[in-house]
Amino acid sequence: MTTVLQYTLSGLAIGGVYALVALGFHIMWSTAKAVNFAHGDTLMIGAVLAVLGVDAGMPVWLACSLSILAGAVFGVALERIAVRPFTAEANSIGWMLATIAIGIMAESLATMQFGGFSRALPSPGVDRPISVFGAGVYPQELLIPAVAVLLTLGLGLAQKRTLVGRAMRAVAHDKRAAALMGINVNRIVALSFGIAAVLGAGAGVLVAPVIQASATMGVLIGLKGFAVAIIGGITSAPGVLVAGLAFGVLEKFVEGYISTAAREIVAFGVMIAVLLAFPQGLFGKRETVKV
Amino acid sequence: MGAEIAIEEINAKGGVLGEPLKLIQYDDTGAPPRGVDNTRRIAFADKCVAILGGYHSTVSVAQAEPVNAIGIPFVGVLAANTKAIENGRSPNYMFRVSAKDKWVARFLVEKAMAQSKTGKVAFFYENTGWGNGALPDVQAAMKAAGKELVATETFNWNDQDMTPQAIRARDAGADVVLFWALDREGNQILRSMDKVGYKPTIIGAWGIAGNLGELAGPLANGVQVVQTYTFMGEMDPKKKALWDKISAKYGLKNPQDIKMSSGVGNAYDAVYIIAQAIEKAGAYDWAKVREALYQVKLEGLVANYDPAFDASDPERQDAILPKYYKLTAWQDGKLLPIEQTPYGKTN
Numbered sequence: 001m002t003t004v005l006q007y008t009l010s011g012l013a014i015g016g017v018y019a020l021v022a023l024g025f026h027i028m029w030s031t032a033k034a035v036n037f038a039h040g041d042t043l044m045i046g047a048v049l050a051v052l053g054v055d056a057g058m059p060v061w062l063a064c065s066l067s068i069l070a071g072a073v074f075g076v077a078l079e080r081i082a083v084r085p086f087t088a089e090a091n092s093i094g095w096m097l098a099t100i101a102i103g104i105m106a107e108s109l110a111t112m113q114f115g116g117f118s119r120a121l122p123s124p125g126v127d128r129p130i131s132v133f134g135a136g137v138y139p140q141e142l143l144i145p146a147v148a149v150l151l152t153l154g155l156g157l158a159q160k161r162t163l164v165g166r167a168m169r170a171v172a173h174d175k176r177a178a179a180l181m182g183i184n185v186n187r188i189v190a191l192s193f194g195i196a197a198v199l200g201a202g203a204g205v206l207v208a209p210v211i212q213a214s215a216t217m218g219v220l221i222g223l224k225g226f227a228v229a230i231i232g233g234i235t236s237a238p239g240v241l242v243a244g245l246a247f248g249v250l251e252k253f254v255e256g257y258i259s260t261a262a263r264e265i266v267a268f269g270v271m272i273a274v275l276l277a278f279p280q281g282l283f284g285k286r287e288t289v290k291v
Numbered sequence: 292m293g294a295e296i297a298i299e300e301i302n303a304k305g306g307v308l309g310e311p312l313k314l315i316q317y318d319d320t321g322a323p324p325r326g327v328d329n330t331r332r333i334a335f336a337d338k339c340v341a342i343l344g345g346y347h348s349t350v351s352v353a354q355a356e357p358v359n360a361i362g363i364p365f366v367g368v369l370a371a372n373t374k375a376i377e378n379g380r381s382p383n384y385m386f387r388v389s390a391k392d393k394w395v396a397r398f399l400v401e402k403a404m405a406q407s408k409t410g411k412v413a414f415f416y417e418n419t420g421w422g423n424g425a426l427p428d429v430q431a432a433m434k435a436a437g438k439e440l441v442a443t444e445t446f447n448w449n450d451q452d453m454t455p456q457a458i459r460a461r462d463a464g465a466d467v468v469l470f471w472a473l474d475r476e477g478n479q480i481l482r483s484m485d486k487v488g489y490k491p492t493i494i495g496a497w498g499i500a501g502n503l504g505e506l507a508g509p510l511a512n513g514v515q516v517v518q519t520y521t522f523m524g525e526m527d528p529k530k531k532a533l534w535d536k537i538s539a540k541y542g543l544k545n546p547q548d549i550k551m552s553s554g555v556g557n558a559y560d561a562v563y564i565i566a567q568a569i570e571k572a573g574a575y576d577w578a579k580v581r582e583a584l585y586q587v588k589l590e591g592l593v594a595n596y597d598p599a600f601d602a603s604d605p606e607r608q609d610a611i612l613p614k615y616y617k618l619t620a621w622q623d624g625k626l627l628p629i630e631q632t633p634y635g636k637t638n
Contacts, residue, residue: 003458006454006458006486006487007454007455010452010454010486013452014451014452017451117474117475117501117502117550118474118475118478118502118506119502119505119506120478120505120506120508126482128485129485129486131488135486135487136454136485136486136487136488137486138482138486207451210451210482211451211479212475212478212479212506214449214475216449217449220449252452252454252455255455255456256455256458259445260418260444260445260446260447260450260455260456261418261445261447
């Protein structure tokens, strides 16, 4: 029983990371109908810059805030140079290549500056594990899924209640109509990439104490975050959250009861099976395209 | 670092056969195809007399083929995979002045047996050429000791959580765990063990000799690592002299800043061994230098090479014998010789 609880808690911690990354994909997709495939590297930038900030003698809170800000700048700039020029044309895939390319560039640059070693980001959340009915877990690990849940709720409210949120939904629905209504479409899209990047870099800062900051940390997390977004239905924030947490827990159980080596095989196999059964993802709405 | 300083010292005394030695460096980036390409370039374009091998075992294994096809002496100074050097070829141009997994496995199992109260040992290894290559070596060493591993657990690079593996090892009752891991994953295993309240004695191959102390903090205290050379702790005059040169040349303030001290010591010795072989061969000639490597006798930093290699024994393409392996232990972020830590007493 303790073992099952242990796997569930550990899985929720990892799943929370996937969910945070997937929420970023959700935000970008639901306004721009394009995503930033370098989103995993946004997470890496957040974590790596926070460690470098602490190295430079900054207090942890300042280093984290600045690195999240830098992540936001990265997201907005990337939208401007790697996404916007390509999305004007319908069905363009230029943005996919461009964002993947920028992700690889960011990773190479980070390797040059940061070196090949992983580094720790100090946090009181990982000093000692707490015991939950016999299962051990770091407070920081519980914080991650909690933040993911709060952000999902907040995001839902913002989209329904605030002017900007409504504008984002309008842009997602029909760019041209939104522009005719006086919405500055480019600014809204840039804003959504910025918000997504804040989530990504914030996730990086949150997970760095648990998994360590390194130049290569973003790739697999980014890919799994995207997989989770697709499984959950990229148009639904709660769907993405649930899928993220479930994916993390599933991975732990596969590791625990089958083997670690089987993890990626089973997890990605499940992803394909879900997509075959639910082409829109588990919670996604069918997107009708009017011609 | 070690190779550069050894070459400077040799050149300051007039070089070898009246010619100065020169070091040309290529980065294999951990990619075997790149390593193979570099091997050909070093042999044919740069016309070097010998190759010093690098960090990654997978690269060295891939290089064994072109090295023997071309016939250029290769002296590995880090990568410890058994089969890279013991590749069954004759004549074999692959040599090593470093640890060998087969011997490291025996060494670690011996230490594990000495420290285990129950005789139950678990093995955690990374799912790479290095880790998978070590599994049969460790199993064989356990068998030789009349035991079997009670748990063998694997993990991938960048895995964030190893609680399932830690739980299985704990429930199997292992009181000593052997690590074939790098710092990043080693830290995750330690943290996962901490979470499930499992505190075995840990002895590892040298992948966790980098910055584990910084990553894991107090959890790393008492973790033991095998090395061939360390600058930490008290230095004898020879070591002190080398450290002074390194600190002046590379601007390092503390011996801790040397990330892989075994590699430095090994490379330093390897250059001296090659230099002596060239001298004995009397020519910068690949085949003659290979022959001469078997006659090198040298009082080195890491070991007393007497002789460095033995042509009659395929196992002795490796210069550093297990009796020169050293056990070190993490203590408050520093990796010290185990005699100089509180953990030395248990041995």
